[in-house]
Amino acid sequence: MYLLIVLGVGVPGLMAAFVIGRRSKRNPIGAFTVLRGSRGWMLLGGLCVVTAVALLSFYSVVGGWILRYFVESFTGAYFADPSTHFAAIDYGLAAFGYQLLVLGITALIVMAGVRRGIETATKVMMPGIALLLVGLALWATQQPNASAGYEFFLSFDGAYLTNNFLSVLGAAAGQALFTLSIGSGTMITYASYIDDDRSLPFDASAIAGLNLSIGILGGLVLFPLLFSFAGGPTSGGPGALFVGIAGAFANLPAGELVGAVFFLVVLLAAITSLISMLEIPVAFLVDEFDIERRTATVALFGVITVTGAFNAFSADVFTLFADQLVDLLLTLGLTGFMFYVAWVLGPDGVEEFTNGAGVVARTLALPWRYAIGTVFPTFLLFTFYADSLLLLGYEPSATVLIALALVTAGAFVALIHWSERGVQPTNAETAD
Numbered sequence: 001m002y003l004l005i006v007l008g009v010g011v012p013g014l015m016a017a018f019v020i021g022r023r024s025k026r027n028p029i030g031a032f033t034v035l036r037g038s039r040g041w042m043l044l045g046g047l048c049v050v051t052a053v054a055l056l057s058f059y060s061v062v063g064g065w066i067l068r069y070f071v072e073s074f075t076g077a078y079f080a081d082p083s084t085h086f087a088a089i090d091y092g093l094a095a096f097g098y099q100l101l102v103l104g105i106t107a108l109i110v111m112a113g114v115r116r117g118i119e120t121a122t123k124v125m126m127p128g129i130a131l132l133l134v135g136l137a138l139w140a141t142q143q144p145n146a147s148a149g150y151e152f153f154l155s156f157d158g159a160y161l162t163n164n165f166l167s168v169l170g171a172a173a174g175q176a177l178f179t180l181s182i183g184s185g186t187m188i189t190y191a192s193y194i195d196d197d198r199s200l201p202f203d204a205s206a207i208a209g210l211n212l213s214i215g216i217l218g219g220l221v222l223f224p225l226l227f228s229f230a231g232g233p234t235s236g237g238p239g240a241l242f243v244g245i246a247g248a249f250a251n252l253p254a255g256e257l258v259g260a261v262f263f264l265v266v267l268l269a270a271i272t273s274l275i276s277m278l279e280i281p282v283a284f285l286v287d288e289f290d291i292e293r294r295t296a297t298v299a300l301f302g303v304i305t306v307t308g309a310f311n312a313f314s315a316d317v318f319t320l321f322a323d324q325l326v327d328l329l330l331t332l333g334l335t336g337f338m339f340y341v342a343w344v345l346g347p348d349g350v351e352e353f354t355n356g357a358g359v360v361a362r363t364l365a366l367p368w369r370y371a372i373g374t375v376f377p378t379f380l381l382f383t384f385y386a387d388s389l390l391l392l393g394y395e396p397s398a399t400v401l402i403a404l405a406l407v408t409a410g411a412f413v414a415l416i417h418w419s420e421r422g423v424q425p426t427n428a429e430t431a432d
Helices: 002-024 028-036 039-073 082-089 093-111 114-140 146-154 158-163 165-180 186-191 200-229 238-250 255-289 293-313 315-345 347-354 359-363 365-373 375-391 398-420
Strands: none
Touching: 002 028, 002 165, 002 186, 002 200, 002 315, 002 347, 002 365, 002 375, 028 039, 028 186, 028 255, 028 315, 039 082, 039 093, 039 238, 039 255, 039 293, 039 315, 082 238, 093 255, 093 293, 114 200, 114 255, 146 200, 158 165, 165 200, 165 315, 165 375, 186 255, 200 238, 200 347, 238 255, 255 293, 293 315, 315 347, 315 365, 315 375, 315 398, 347 359, 347 365, 359 365, 365 375, 375 398
């Protein structure tokens, strides 16, 4: 389900975000104002900023856990009893302290700017992640129960999917949007720096392909180790990483070194994600209020220190943010992006899509526009209602969810057409 959503919905969604960002040369809030001259769409940009803060609030806690385990790998502090150790350090003052350290590293990189900070850091970190993962994956093939791990990871369980379709669908959709960084405005912000002669379809496809490759490669490391040294799969999430894998390193002759390398990989990946999240509200403050980047970064560091503290000290708040709230916000955000490009930008969006694109991509421009204006946002609304109702304790039928999604999608399109009557497109350069 995850693979299908990344390729079938994620790539078209990435292209919609790219179109908004490159055509406007602005952050998510400024983009909607510049492109159409209408402040009503600023609400969607505001949703992006809220989503970014929510993401940072819980994911910085995860980054803190990873940093702590990287440091503790050198001493084997979690080797004796990984489950008890993680339960003792997952929330509280120490978790908050490590969260601040990770946020501080992220803020310093973002403070340096897009080219000197973000681009330079990711040029070093991303190849490093790939190389370390390849090394770990090759090493994992030699472990005693690696074949069982591969079978569990790569085999398809149709019966489980049938019996748990809605929960699997919601989890897969949320994970797809999260890993591709769409729905929060990250890709709108980054696309504002893309040159006009770049092919947006190629870039979107490359990002999705690399994202999937890294994710699959990570699985080829994780599951052989879980089956070889932790007795099989755990509860997933933090349990798999900080209990199952941590337990695996305790059984290895060079466990301290292997553990340090593994958590270094995960730490680098976490920081690159946090950088992209923080850049959204920073770009908003810099672009819209002409605030110095350093000042904007420090201010947001203070805000996220407060919001993040609730996640660092409370497991219930963390679970609410990580498992429900962020997925719903990302789904709403991407739905809005698609409707905006298809029905507000319309031909202008198609034009931006084709700029720099090859012959094949250009032939797909019109089908892409109408797909992101109908099929894909309806699917996202289906998952949104499914997740929302499951969160409230209801398990609705597929028929009810389809009806809700279709009615909402139709109402959105009708509202857009009504609100856009008489509004003329605003050229981004003229607005400058």
